[in-house]
Amino acid sequence: MAGIVFLVLQGLLLGYSRFQEKPFAHFSTVGGYTSYRMFVTLDGRSLDPSQISERYKIPHRGRTSLTPDGLHAVIRGFETDEGNSDNIQVRLHTKYNAGSEEIWLWPQM
Amino acid sequence: MASDVNRDYPPGWNPLACSDTPMLPNTLLMAKLSVLILLADGFWRQLQGPFVPTPGIFPTIPEHAALTAAIHLVFFGLAACILFNRSVRPASASLGAFIILLQTASMTAFRGPDFLCGSLLLLAGLQGPRDEPVLIRWQVVLVHAVAAIEATRANDWGGTWVANRWIPEDFSNPVLLLVEMILPTGWFGTIASGFVVLAELGLVVAFLQPRFRKYAIWGGLILHTGIYAATGTTETAAFTAGLFVSYLSFLNWPKESVCALWPRSCGWPMWLRIALDRYDFDGRIDWPLPPDPNAELEVSYGNRHRTDARALRDLLLLFPAFYFCLFVFAAINQCVWPVAVSVTLNGTVAFGLLWFFSVSSFSGIRSRWRNRFSESRY
Numbered sequence: 001m002a003g004i005v006f007l008v009l010q011g012l013l014l015g016y017s018r019f020q021e022k023p024f025a026h027f028s029t030v031g032g033y034t035s036y037r038m039f040v041t042l043d044g045r046s047l048d049p050s051q052i053s054e055r056y057k058i059p060h061r062g063r064t065s066l067t068p069d070g071l072h073a074v075i076r077g078f079e080t081d082e083g084n085s086d087n088i089q090v091r092l093h094t095k096y097n098a099g100s101e102e103i104w105l106w107p108q109m
Numbered sequence: 110m111a112s113d114v115n116r117d118y119p120p121g122w123n124p125l126a127c128s129d130t131p132m133l134p135n136t137l138l139m140a141k142l143s144v145l146i147l148l149a150d151g152f153w154r155q156l157q158g159p160f161v162p163t164p165g166i167f168p169t170i171p172e173h174a175a176l177t178a179a180i181h182l183v184f185f186g187l188a189a190c191i192l193f194n195r196s197v198r199p200a201s202a203s204l205g206a207f208i209i210l211l212q213t214a215s216m217t218a219f220r221g222p223d224f225l226c227g228s229l230l231l232l233a234g235l236q237g238p239r240d241e242p243v244l245i246r247w248q249v250v251l252v253h254a255v256a257a258i259e260a261t262r263a264n265d266w267g268g269t270w271v272a273n274r275w276i277p278e279d280f281s282n283p284v285l286l287l288v289e290m291i292l293p294t295g296w297f298g299t300i301a302s303g304f305v306v307l308a309e310l311g312l313v314v315a316f317l318q319p320r321f322r323k324y325a326i327w328g329g330l331i332l333h334t335g336i337y338a339a340t341g342t343t344e345t346a347a348f349t350a351g352l353f354v355s356y357l358s359f360l361n362w363p364k365e366s367v368c369a370l371w372p373r374s375c376g377w378p379m380w381l382r383i384a385l386d387r388y389d390f391d392g393r394i395d396w397p398l399p400p401d402p403n404a405e406l407e408v409s410y411g412n413r414h415r416t417d418a419r420a421l422r423d424l425l426l427l428f429p430a431f432y433f434c435l436f437v438f439a440a441i442n443q444c445v446w447p448v449a450v451s452v453t454l455n456g457t458v459a460f461g462l463l464w465f466f467s468v469s470s471f472s473g474i475r476s477r478w479r480n481r482f483s484e485s486r487y
Contacts, residue, residue: 002235003235003244007247010228011254018255023262024219025212027221027252057157057159057172065344066161074159074169082171
């Protein structure tokens with residue numbers, strides 16, 4: 001019984017996700033991904049790639065199955081919690097599939 | 110000496126053995142291969158913060174060493190239980206539930222292949238003791254149905270081949286790029302997505318009909334090997350492996366031991382027989398002396414009786430070590446070589462095996478057709 005409930009819930013989750021503008025959950029490995037580049041400055045000095053990946057636990061550029069919103073949440077999550085006393089500026093370039101490039105800034109104005 | 114599968118032995122510690130547990134051997138094999146896929150795919154590396162909850166109402170949990178260590182401990186502990194045949198059903202259900210929970214709770218941990226492996230583990234654990242893996246068969250149907258629905262996003266299908274080439278490490282298949290360039294704008298995506306939608310829907314219908322199931326498995330193997338060969342990314346490799354592992358649920362694993370007669374001059378190499386004997390960790394194959402040294406290879410179990418290529422096909426399909434070898438070969442290729450090389454090597458082996466299995470599976474059909482033609486001629 002639990003197995004059947006799980007299968008139904010799984011179908012609903014993935015079906016719901018497919019009709020989102022940018023699906024957050026999918027089986028398809030050619031379906032959706034975000035390409036991104038990140039530029040970070042701390043106290044006016046720009047951080048190098050290794051410092052960025054150490055800070056956010058993700059590479060400073062690359063391809064991810066996270067949506068752009070997911071990437072924003074990674075940075076926002078760290079900066080509003082652990083790093084909220086730092087004078088940090090983040091510029092994140094994201095591109096979802098073949099879409100146009102979007103730029104997101106932190107701290108948000 | 111092989112004996113009945115329903116024997117009442119305690120399960121051994123050998124990770125390559127799949128008998129003597131409350132799970133059917135193919136269900137346990139599926140669970141073990143799912144664990145190996147998760148390990149090879151580096152799933153444990155994603156089990157660290159920040160954990161970004163999918164429903165935006167919950168706050169993000171930043172990285173914390175103690176939390177990461179606890180999650181790693183649970184993951185590796187349960188994985189070890191399954192690999193070493195300890196309390197396999199509870200361990201498999203808990204590991205599956207743990208993975209699904211992490212995947213749905215944290216966007217940073219969500220990956221299609223890992224979600225599939227997690228749900229295979231959960232369903233394998235939830236299946237009653239010694240029951241046929243019916244839930245996993247439904248999972249296979251669901252995966253194809255969801256894939257068909259997802260593939261209706263034609264823009265995604267067209268764009269991904271050429272998108273974002275400003276990332277140097279991004280791989281795009283040169284043949285597909287050429288096709289996309291030749292076709293009018295937007296056609297490639299529509300054609301690719303239309304084809305995949307129809308193919309996946311066809312597979313759903315075929316999987317639901319026991320009569321067509323064999324062809325559905327063939328179709329699924331060919332279609333997804335093709336998609337893997339076209340993209341070649343680690344994510345596609347892991348997903349394809351997970352999907353092929355789930356097809357094991359359709360194997361009719363015999364309840365009794367397998368009897369193989371392998372005469373010296375049957376045409377198949379003797380080293381293969383020695384390897385099959387030595388690496389039969391479940392002790393499920395009996396090797397009586399063949400009465401006629403010039404006869405064909407013969408395999409019988411239950412009410413089935415196979416000869417020659419079909420006999421070898423059945424021996425391999427019911428041999429857990431065969432799948433572990435294939436997995437190790439594919440995973441090493443995928444991790445060691447550049448994409449183009451690993452795709453060529455894995456694709457060649459996959460299509461080679463498909464060719465061997467098709468020759469052995471359909472030889473009966475071919476000879477029936479040949480007979481029909483020759484009868485009608487005279």
